[in-house]
Amino acid sequence: MTNARSYVLAAGGTGGHMVPAAALAAELASRGHHVALVSDDRGVRFPGLFEDVETHVLPAGRLGGGPLGYLRAGRNVLAGRSMALRLYKELKPAAVIGFGGYPALPSLLAAFRAGIPTVIHEQNAVLGRVNRFVAGRVKAIATSYDQVERMKPGWTAKTHLVGNPVREAVLRLRERPYPALDEDGIFRVLVTGGSQGATVLSQVVPDGLALLPVHFRRRLQVTHQARIEDIDSVRAKYQAHEIPADLATYIADMPEALAWAHVVIARAGASTIAELTAAGRPAILVPLPSATDDHQTANAREITKAGGARTIPQRAFTAAELAKQIQKLGLDTQGLENAAVRARSCGRPHAASDLADLVESIHAPTAPIAIRRKAIQGRLAHA
Numbered sequence: 040m041t042n043a044r045s046y047v048l049a050a051g052g053t054g055g056h057m058v059p060a061a062a063l064a065a066e067l068a069s070r071g072h073h074v075a076l077v078s079d080d081r082g083v084r085f086p087g088l089f090e091d092v093e094t095h096v097l098p099a100g101r102l103g104g105g106p107l108g109y110l111r112a113g114r115n116v117l118a119g120r121s122m123a124l125r126l127y128k129e130l131k132p133a134a135v136i137g138f139g140g141y142p143a144l145p146s147l148l149a150a151f152r153a154g155i156p157t158v159i160h161e162q163n164a165v166l167g168r169v170n171r172f173v174a175g176r177v178k179a180i181a182t183s184y185d186q187v188e189r190m191k192p193g194w195t196a197k198t199h200l201v202g203n204p205v206r207e208a209v210l211r212l213r214e215r216p217y218p219a220l221d222e223d224g225i226f227r228v229l230v231t232g233g234s235q236g237a238t239v240l241s242q243v244v245p246d247g248l249a250l251l252p253v254h255f256r257r258r259l260q261v262t263h264q265a266r267i268e269d270i271d272s273v274r275a276k277y278q279a280h281e282i283p284a285d286l287a288t289y290i291a292d293m294p295e296a297l298a299w300a301h302v303v304i305a306r307a308g309a310s311t312i313a314e315l316t317a318a319g320r321p322a323i324l325v326p327l328p329s330a331t332d333d334h335q336t337a338n339a340r341e342i343t344k345a346g347g348a349r350t351i352p353q354r355a356f357t358a359a360e361l362a363k364q365i366q367k368l369g370l371d372t373q374g375l376e377n378a379a380v381r382a383r384s385c386g387r388p389h390a391a392s393d394l395a396d397l398v399e400s401i402h403a404p405t406a407p408i409a410i411r412r413k414a415i416q417g418r419l420a421h422a
């Protein structure tokens with residue numbers, strides 16, 4: 040393939056950064072390009088995402104922790120940048136694509152130093168810290184929402200709305216109908232707190248579901264992702280309430296869990312929202328209040344406004360409130376199906392291919408190796 044290029048993807052360690060990076064890696068690989076991932080220890084080991092991708096761990100630093108913390112972080116960033124420069128000599132990437140998170144920073148700084156074109160992708164409705172730090176110097180900024188807070192007017196010309204790429208298996212759910220729901224049939228609830236789980240969902244959801252009238256409670260089938268330290272108490276609660284529940288600290292096959300869910304109770308992490316809107320699943324969202332710049336509340340806005348989700352701030356997320364919301368939803372089959380359609384209407388199913396198009400359009404100042412060689416041979420032939 041003459042236009043095969045090498046690309047480096049740089050992403051932080053949480054699922055919110057790694058999942059879209061994996062979706063772009065798959066899309067670029069399917070176009071014949073070579074892709075390498077640069078991340079931290081956590082990122083490269085993310086379950087089920089990068090088995091077929093070349094991975095590199097670089098030191099990175101998280102800013103904060105007083106003067107000593109900053110010093111340590113600065114040292115790590117510089118060490119990571121030097122290692123990335125050595126890596127680029129070998130890989131000769133046509134572009135470096137950052138997905139935010141501190142582990143992405145050294146790779147982007149190295150790309151600036153080496154004159155390699157850069158693209159950043161922002162998953163959230165608020166530009167994250169690392170992306171904000173580098174946004175002025177990158178060639179293109181890809182966003183997931185129409186409205187992104189913390190952007191500067193000077194960046195508009197290089198900003199492209201592509202959406203937040205999801206896994207192929209999630210995208211396929213778009214063509215599957217909302218699971219059949221009849222008034223006395225099984226009602227499936229999926230509970231997920233993002234890649235790290237969320238204690239508040241474990242504290243509130245089992246007790247909230249237990250408050251439902253008995254005929255509704257008997258219809259419930261729950262899949263609940265809980266943090267390791269919470270899982271035993273969550274299991275005990277569901278058993279005590281006689282609500283059938285499958286529990287996991289990490290749901291390995293999230294596309295399948297989503298496929299069957301009638302309603303999803305979740306945090307409002309960027310990939311969770313992208314998956315709900317790709318598949319079209321109604322949701323009750325409880326944004327993480329401590330998220331930087333309250334970005335999860337911002338992420339939840341579009342799907343909530345469209346009528347595909349209800350957002351409950353964590354301070355108001357009580358068992359009684361949850362029971363009220365679930366009962367309202369569960370008793371209105373048509374309303375739930377409408378909410379599924381509205382959630383789906385917010386999806387951006389071409390995100391991975393639009394982002395790959397953008398990346399391919401950002402050429403390195405020099406052409407890819409194969410083409411360059413051909414051009415030199417051509418020039419020699421004409422000499």
Ligand SMILES: CC(=O)N[C@H]1[C@@H](OP(=O)(O)OP(=O)(O)OC[C@H]2O[C@@H](n3ccc(=O)[nH]c3=O)[C@H](O)[C@@H]2O)O[C@H](CO)[C@@H](O)[C@@H]1O
Pocket residue numbers: 053054055056058139162163231232233234235264288289290291292293307308309310311312314327330334335338
């Ligand atoms: C706590 C925190 O700081 N979270 C941030 C983190 O995402 P965080 O990883 O918490 O959450 P996201 O919703 O963005 O992504 C979670 C991903 O993990 C997958 N998953 C999750 C649970 C599970 O059991 N199985 C599974 O496969 C989900 O399907 C999804 O693809 O980065 C996102 C993107 O910058 C932010 O929007 C989030 O606010």
